Amino acid sequence: MLLLCAGVANPQQQKEKERTFPTKDQIQLLLTQSERAFDIYEQGIEQGTQAGGKIAQAVPKDREVLTAARHLLALLKKSPDGFNGPAGFLLVGNLDDASRNMSICMGTAGLESGFQVTGGNVSEGQRNLHLAQTCMDASTLLYTVSETAFNMYSDFLQAHDEMTKSAMSNLEKCVNVLKENQKQKQ
Secondary structure, eight states, X not given: OHHHHHHHSOHHHHSGGGOOOOOHHHHHHHHHHHHHHHHHXXXXXXXXXXXXXXXXXXXXXXXXXXXXXXXXXXXXXXXXXXXXXXHHHXXXXXXXHHHHHHHHHHHHHHHHHHHHHHTTOHHHHHHHHHHHHHHHHHHHHHHHHHHHHHHHHHHHHHHHXXXXXXXXXXXXXXXHHHHHHHHHHO
8 A cells, every 4th residue: 555655646756758847958058058148248247347437337246146147057067957946046037137237238338338429539439339239249148048047947847836736636645545544444
């Protein structure tokens, strides 16, 4: 009877073929894409540092996001299955934060470029316009990778939820069988 319950209560064994958790290969590809996106984010940060003014004021927060992302990516490279847990959620958040930061950088640099050109400083305007383009490229890449990460994390959550519900249902069945067996013995 106990073996029957063990088989019923272990949905992972029964549902192995139905799992929709992100695969190790999918996660590793996402990590590679994330690293590339954060490399471009870093380039935007460096150019923002050189730009000075309002753009450079955001650099410390940008570096915090970059540091956290690099640390998380290193941990996930060692253990990709960690994506299917809190680390996956943190990666989605870091990608989203970085994308938003680069969008702000793009807007700020674009405005600054316009002010510089209308003030007669064309070379400074062009430099800020180049920064706006770098930030836009970084934001677009980060956003695209974050969409992939979000979709993969959603798959994890749905598969986890399905597995948990199935386990609870099977556990209830097992408890009912044990109760029924107990009644028959009395």
